[in-house]
Amino acid sequence: xxxxxxxxxxxxxxxxxxxxxxxxxxxxxxxxxxxxxxxxxxxxxxxxxxxxxxxxxxxxxxxxxxxxxxxxxxxxxxxxxxxxxxxxxxxxxxxxxxxxxxxxxxxxxxxxxxxxxxxxxxxxxxxxxxxxxxxxxxxxxxxxxxxxxxxxxxxxxxxxxxxxxxxxxxxxxxxxxxxxxxxxxxxxxxxxxxxxxxxxxxxxxxxxxxxxxxxxxxxxxxxxxxxxxxxxxxxxxxxxxxxxxxxxxxxxxxxxxxxxxxxxxxxxxxxxxxxxxxxxxxxxxxxxxxxxxxxxxxxxxxxxxxxxxxxxxxxxxxxxxxxxxxxxxxxxxxxxxxxxxxxxxxxxxxxxxxxxxxxxxxxxxxxxxxxxxxxxxxxxxxxxxxxxxxxxxxxxxxxxxxxxxxxxxxxxxxxxxxxxxxxxxxxxxxxxxxxxxxxxxxxxxxxxxxxxxxxxx
Numbered sequence: 001x002x003x004x005x006x007x008x009x010x011x012x013x014x015x016x017x018x019x020x021x022x023x024x025x026x027x028x029x030x031x032x033x034x035x036x037x038x039x040x041x042x043x044x045x046x047x048x049x050x051x052x053x054x055x056x057x058x059x060x061x062x063x064x065x066x067x068x069x070x071x072x073x074x075x076x077x078x079x080x081x082x083x084x085x086x087x088x089x090x091x092x093x094x095x096x097x098x099x100x101x102x103x104x105x106x107x108x109x110x111x112x113x114x115x116x117x118x119x120x121x122x123x124x125x126x127x128x129x130x131x132x133x134x135x136x137x138x139x140x141x142x143x144x145x146x147x148x149x150x151x152x153x154x155x156x157x158x159x160x161x162x163x164x165x166x167x168x169x170x171x172x173x174x175x176x177x178x179x180x181x182x183x184x185x186x187x188x189x190x191x192x193x194x195x196x197x198x199x200x201x202x203x204x205x206x207x208x209x210x211x212x213x214x215x216x217x218x219x220x221x222x223x224x225x226x227x228x229x230x231x232x233x234x235x236x237x238x239x240x241x242x243x244x245x246x247x248x249x250x251x252x253x254x255x256x257x258x259x260x261x262x263x264x265x266x267x268x269x270x271x272x273x274x275x276x277x278x279x280x281x282x283x284x285x286x287x288x289x290x291x292x293x294x295x296x297x298x299x300x301x302x303x304x305x306x307x308x309x310x311x312x313x314x315x316x317x318x319x320x321x322x323x324x325x326x327x328x329x330x331x332x333x334x335x336x337x338x339x340x341x342x343x344x345x346x347x348x349x350x351x352x353x354x355x356x357x358x359x360x361x362x363x364x365x366x367x368x369x370x371x372x373x374x375x376x377x378x379x380x381x382x383x384x385x386x387x388x389x390x391x392x393x394x395x396x397x398x399x400x401x402x403x404x405x406x407x408x409x410x411x412x413x414x415x416x417x418x419x420x421x422x423x424x425x426x427x428x429x430x431x432x433x434x435x436x437x438x439x440x441x442x443x444x445x446x447x448x449x450x451x452x453x454x455x456x457x
Contacts, residue, residue: 011336016327019053023320023363030409033426037409038309041316054323067322068315072280073130073366073413077314079283080134080417081307082290083263087139089296092256095249097143101235102242105147108159108230112221115141115163116170120217123174123181125271128279129402130413133171135283136267138417141167145423147242148232152422155231160423162230166221168406168418169436173220175402175412177213179205182402184371192394195376196383200395208395208455212448216403216440223439228432258293262286310420314365317410321365325373330363334377346387351445353382354396358441361404367412371401391456396448403444407437 003021008014026044030037045065048054055061068074087093104110119137126132145151145160152160175182179189179202189200232238269282290296301307324330344352357378364370375397382393405412409419409429419429 009332009336012332013328015053016329016332018051019048019323019327020329022048022053023324026317026320027362031426031430036309036313038313038316041313041320045316045319048320048323054326064323064326065319068317068319069311071315071318071366072278073368074311074315074318076128076130076280076283077134077413077416078307078311079280079287080130080138080414081304081310081420082287082296082301083135083266083283084139084142085300085304085307086259086262086290086295087143089300090255090259091249091253092259093139093143094147095246095252095256096140097147098242098246098249100140101144101147102239102246105235105239105242108162108233108235109221109225111144111159111163112166112225115167116217116221119167119171119174120177122267123171124178125180126267127180127183127186128270128413129171129175129182129405130417131266131270131279131283133167133414134417136263137167137171138414138421142421147245148235148238150232150423156423156425157231159230159232160421161428162224162228164418164421164423165228165432166224168414169220169224169432170217171414172402172404172406172412172440173213173216175405176399177206177209177217177402178202182367184367184401185398187368187371188375188394188398188401191371191375192379192391192398195379196390196394198391198394200391200398204455205395205398208452209399209448211451212399212443215443215447220436223436224432227435228428255295259290259295262289262293262295306420306422310416314410314416317365318369321363322369324363325369330360330373331377333360334374334381346385347449349385350382350388350393350396351449353378353393354400354445354449355441357397358400358404358437358444361407361411365410367401367405389453389456392449392452395452395456396444399444399448399452400441403440404437406440407433409433 003024008017022044026040029040049061049065052061054064100114104114115137119133122132122136141163144163148159149155150158150160179185192198192200266282266286269277270279291298361370378397379394382388383390409415
């Protein structure tokens with residue numbers, strides 16, 4: 001209401017300003033939770049369409065309002081929930097969780113590093129961090145907290161909250177560590193080639209990020225242990241109990257084997273599919289096979305409230321974030337920000353541009369969308385300043401893409417899944433996102449800038 005009472009800034013259309021006010025209201029509602037996030041998103045999209053804030057005709061407004069449901073990442077997130085359902089229905093998730101706890105569960109910190117290592121091992125081969133983190137790691141991690149008596153509605157801080165945040169924050173680091181760890185990384189490299197005429201190889205990418213990446217990867221489980229400590233620090237008796245439970249479960253069942261083969265098949269297809277097979281196609285095919293092999297029933301899928309809730313929530317957020325670009329707000333904002341840098345020293349311009357590129361992600365629900373819409377603009381603005389190495393600027397902007405996913409519950413594909421687990425309270429998710437985001441960005445600026453500039457000379 002406050003923003004609506006203010007006249008639109010110079011150069012910005014009234015409709016764009018009103019849409020921005022609506023977007024801010026939706027974000028505030030997501031943080032304060034007067035009602036479920038999916039309902040907030042649905043109301044926001046409905047209002048924008050009804051008032052024709054996006055689109056010139058009712059037909060265009062409706063197409064925009066429903067555009068989020070055509071987003072591949074949205075359906076990949078939905079599929080991740082169905083994968084988790086398959087792990088739970090067959091008992092495979094519980095078996096794998098028991099094995100992890102029996103082997104590494106004597107210390108909670110050890111479990112934190114175990115789930116982090118699982119993501120790290122997959123990251124170089126899976127450009128979809130949603131498929132990697134939400135579709136592969138989450139269904140396993142989800143089964144660990146209940147073994148310690150930790151549930152979303154009962155004792156979440158016992159161990160569940162720690163494991164969920166560690167797993168999520170780690171995937172943001174590994175997404176930036178490897179060129180092939182995040183799909184928008186590949187897009188960013190192509191933009192750098194077209195806009196700045198620089199070629200970035202897989203090895204160059206890794207060398208440039210390694211000092212920052214090693215510190216962040218090694219520090220994230222420990223930092224979470226300090227900032228968001230679990231109540232259970234050791235679990236000697238639980239580790240012994242896990243071994244007893246595995247013996248009671250007996251031999252692996254046929255349904256577990258089928259589910260395991262389907263998951264391995266999905267991994268192989270995600271890694272080897274390349275440009276010929278979209279990750280969401282693989283995911284939907286696996287769900288279909290889960291139904292055909294009776295791993296799960298259609299009634300089970302219909303009853304998965306969390307999956308359908310996340311589908312609506314993220315689809316509406318994607319549409320709302322895309323609306324900021326459609327109405328011209330983002331172009332206006334970037335232009336105004338760029339006009340400030342005309343008389344600023346080169347290193348300050350580079351630092352400020354990377355920080356702004358990182359922080360503006362609060363206005364996006366898709367890293368791919370931000371890369372497409374803003375990276376060419378930011379890169380052109382930076383390299384127009386004398387004294388800034390072109391290749392260093394391109395690399396540093398690209399490195400921020402994975403890291404920025406940590407800032408809130410909608411910033412990257414896996415975020416809605418880890419947030420939707422229920423183990424991390426909304427206020428905690430936003431607070432941890434702000435703290436970890438500041439640390440990730442700070443280390444990228446403080447250590448990444450001098451290292452990359454030296455490397456690219």
